[in-house]
Amino acid sequence: MPGKYRESTVLEGQRAKLKPPSLFKVILLNDDYTPMEFVVIVLQRFFAKDREQATQIMLKVHREGRGLCGVYPRDIAATKVEQVLAFANEHQHPLQCVMEET
Numbered sequence: 001m002p003g004k005y006r007e008s009t010v011l012e013g014q015r016a017k018l019k020p021p022s023l024f025k026v027i028l029l030n031d032d033y034t035p036m037e038f039v040v041i042v043l044q045r046f047f048a049k050d051r052e053q054a055t056q057i058m059l060k061v062h063r064e065g066r067g068l069c070g071v072y073p074r075d076i077a078a079t080k081v082e083q084v085l086a087f088a089n090e091h092q093h094p095l096q097c098v099m100e101e102t
């Protein structure tokens with residue numbers, strides 16, 4: 001298709017095919033051994049929660065078995081899970097963290 005608007009026509013064609021990225025929940029799981037204070041630190045360090053928010057989420061996980069830390073695009077969610085598991089392993093805590101598509 002000749003003409004001076006050809007390039008923008010191609011760009012619009014590509015734009016129309018893009019879907020918004022899938023989002024993933026990052027979820028912390030309860031266990032009987034990880035100290036509460038360690039979980040609060042994890043939520044502050046990796047999920048940008050303040051101490052009050054972190055404490056509420058930790059207590060929810062402790063009482064209900066699991067709790068939402070945040071919602072992110074796939075790669076960021078996967079990195080958060082890796083960071084939490086590496087940090088827990090370093091400190092020899094069995095804390096588990098998973099991601100789930102929303």
Ligand code: TYC
Binds near residue numbers: 028029032033096
């Ligand atoms: N249940 C743990 C305890 O009593 C605390 C805990 C909370 C562990 C949240 C993991 O994701 C977790 N020490």
